[in-house]
Amino acid sequence: ELLRAQKALAWQEVARRVAHEIKNPLTPIALSAERVAYQLERHQTPPEFRRIARECLQTISREVESVKTLVDQFAQLASFPAARPAPADLNQVVEEALSVFAGRLDGIELHRDLTPNLPPVKLDRELFKRAIVNLVDNAAEAMQESPLKRLYVATAAPSGDALELVIADTGCGISPEDKEKLFLPYFSTKGRGTGLGLAIVSQILSEHKASIRVEDNQPAGARFVIEIPVWDGPAQPPEAQT
Ligand SMILES: Nc1ncnc2c1ncn2[C@@H]1O[C@H](COP(=O)(O)OP(=O)(O)OP(=O)(O)O)[C@@H](O)[C@H]1O
Ligand SMILES: [Mg+2]
Incomplete structure (x- = not known):
């Protein structure tokens, strides 16, 4: 080993x-x-x-x-x-990922809907941030030609055992055939894309036992929904353990 x-x-x-x-x-x-x-x-x-x-x-x-x-x-x-998961606040990781785009989301309206006081999840913050950055990158690229450019980022706890992170855009959307291939390495509809972005996202998420699915957004665009299991470790912070 x-x-x-x-x-x-x-x-x-x-x-x-x-x-x-x-x-x-x-x-x-x-x-x-x-x-x-x-x-x-x-x-x-x-x-x-x-x-x-x-x-x-x-x-x-x-x-x-x-x-x-x-x-x-x-x-x-x-x-x-290198994934090293530790208890983390999902909202904080989302904010850190979004701060990467400060001043770079030209003409895009950013709507945050982050539910406060979420239970902690076990995350490798750097890796998870990378996953979010890849999704936001794609969303921004998909909206380049759209008259309505709205990026929606939300967190919630729909059930007791998982948190949900939604990243939705009003871009060109994804056809049913493409939805099947989206997460495969090297699938790209962009001339200069590597097609590795979403493959990396799904790799990172699987290391976190998290899942991702894609839906159509309303009125237009794509909506990525990530589910992350809530951390079921001891209630005290890990530093307190010996
Ligand atoms: N938010 C989105 N809206 C519409 N299409 C999307 C969206 N996200 C991904 N796609 C589609 O999925 C394909 C694969 O995405 P992925 O991030 O893996 O690669 P890429 O963006 O093409 O290349 P790279 O990430 O290296 O720049 C894209 O080429 C695009 O067709
Ligand atoms: Mg990409």
């Missing part, structure tokens, strides 16, 4: 370094493209040359972004076995 854990750690370290090495040159590539684009607009050039150069620069910038996303997701995937 120990040997296996050590091997997993060694691979994580390799994955982390490879991710880092791939990402390093991306910044100078992106900056160089921006610089060339800037110069291009300031100098006289034949229109045909200008058109082609612009197109190429756009391709460079776009592909750099997509490699960045891929590498980030890959590094997340590689760092899975």
Whole structure:
């Protein structure tokens, strides 16, 4: 068991370094493209040359972004076995995840409906935050073309033994066929998506014995419902135990 854990750690370290090495040159590539684009607009050039150069620069910038996303997701995937659940307040974890988006949810109305005084759940806060961030990312992307952009985030305790977290958007929605494939790795309808986002979400949730399902939102969009078992450990905080 120990040997296996050590091997997993060694691979994580390799994955982390490879991710880092791939990402390093991306910044100078992106900056160089921006610089060339800037110069291009300031100098006289034949229109045909200008058109082609612009197109190429756009391709460079776009592909750099997509490699960045891929590498980030890959590094997340590689760092899975680290889940260390501890008693946590779901609302607090939700707030922390949403704070990642501060100032980044352009034109999106954010509605929070967090039920106060929820019983604690057992969570790996960092991993769970990642799951929420992935869902909010998807919601924001789905609403890019929508006239109504409303993100709804709610927590509740519908029963004594599970908490519910809802993340709903008024985006393009999900067709019945796509609903089947949503959580599979590499399923993506986005040109530059890795399709790893929801696979990571479902992996993280299964480590928490939590479940996720997707429904249609009203009047439009998608609604992800997560159920997390309430922590049934001792009532005193874990620090009090010896
Ligand atoms: N809130 C949503 N509304 C509509 N479609 C969604 C939503 N969330 C996910 N999807 C669909 O599920 C697919 C898979 O999502 P997933 O997060 O796994 O990958 P991705 O978003 O395409 O890529 P990445 O997460 O790497 O950027 C998306 O391409 C999209 O078609
Ligand atoms: Mg995604």
